[in-house]
Amino acid sequence: DTAVSQTPKYLVTQMGNDKSIKCEQNLGHDTMYWYKQDSKKFLKIMFSYNNKELIINETVPNRFSPKSPDKAHLNLHINSLELGDSAVYFCASSQSETRGETQYFGPGTRLLVL
Amino acid sequence: GDSVTQMEGPVTLSEEAFLTINCTYTATGYPSLFWYVQYPGEGLQLLLKATKADDKGSNKGFEATYRKETTSFHLEKGSVQVSDSAVYFCAAKGPGNKLTFGTGTQLKVEL
Numbered sequence: 001d002t003a004v005s006q007t008p009k010y011l012v013t014q015m016g017n018d019k020s021i022k023c024e025q026n027l028g029h030d031t032m033y034w035y036k037q038d039s040k041k042f043l044k045i046m047f048s049y050n051n052k053e054l055i056i057n058e059t060v061p062n063r064f065s066p067k068s069p070d071k072a073h074l075n076l077h078i079n080s081l082e083l084g085d086s087a088v089y090f091c092a093s094s095q096s097e098t099r100g101e102t103q104y105f106g107p108g109t110r111l112l113v114l
Numbered sequence: 115g116d117s118v119t120q121m122e123g124p125v126t127l128s129e130e131a132f133l134t135i136n137c138t139y140t141a142t143g144y145p146s147l148f149w150y151v152q153y154p155g156e157g158l159q160l161l162l163k164a165t166k167a168d169d170k171g172s173n174k175g176f177e178a179t180y181r182k183e184t185t186s187f188h189l190e191k192g193s194v195q196v197s198d199s200a201v202y203f204c205a206a207k208g209p210g211n212k213l214t215f216g217t218g219t220q221l222k223v224e225l
Binding site: 004040041043044048055056090092098099100103104105106107 | 150209215
């Protein structure tokens with residue numbers, strides 16, 4: 001009964017390809033997030049959705065496009081992959097977007113672009 | 115915008131030693147403060163949190179107190195174990211609803 005799940009866990013692909021990462025939460029939360037963790041472990045938010053609406057969109061290249069088909073899912077599609085996209089991508093969810101809410105993280109998707 | 119500064123690692127300790135990982139924040143208003151832990155190959159897990167000044171968060175022997183006057187949220191544990199080896203992230207969430215993380219501090223505990 002995994003709370004926040006992501007697929008795939010590992011993704012190795014060539015430069016220029018298009019790939020998607022899927023995220024699902026079974027916690028009944030309203031808000032979901034995508035984070036990128038670089039090789040130095042630095043974590044930065046990319047996007048946040050609340051009730052399927054985009055509420056945070058950081059300065060991320062427009063090759064990255066999130067999609068939330070429903071409250072329980074937030075997918076990340078990446079076009080024309082570049083070497084610098086290699087990182088670990090974490091999905092997270094929280095009950096709401098209020099400041100005290102805990103975010104629950106998925107296990108991460110390790111993307112390697114060759 | 116908000117920022118979080120935490121001590122650089124790695125921190126290497128012997129088992130049963132006392133642990134302190136410093137964290138300070140810069141934020142508008144009074145953010146909520148969190149410590150997350152990342153074990154090797156895993157995602158982040160909430161360790162503890164505090165949502166207002168002078169609150170103390172605690173879990174699994176770890177503690178941190180929200181100090182408004184020093185804008186700090188230092189993580190402490192009286193006696194670390196090998197199983198505590200992980201990367202620890204301090205984070206702040208203010209009115210902008212973004213969770214801002216520090217750079218992470220790797221802790222290695224040796225026998």
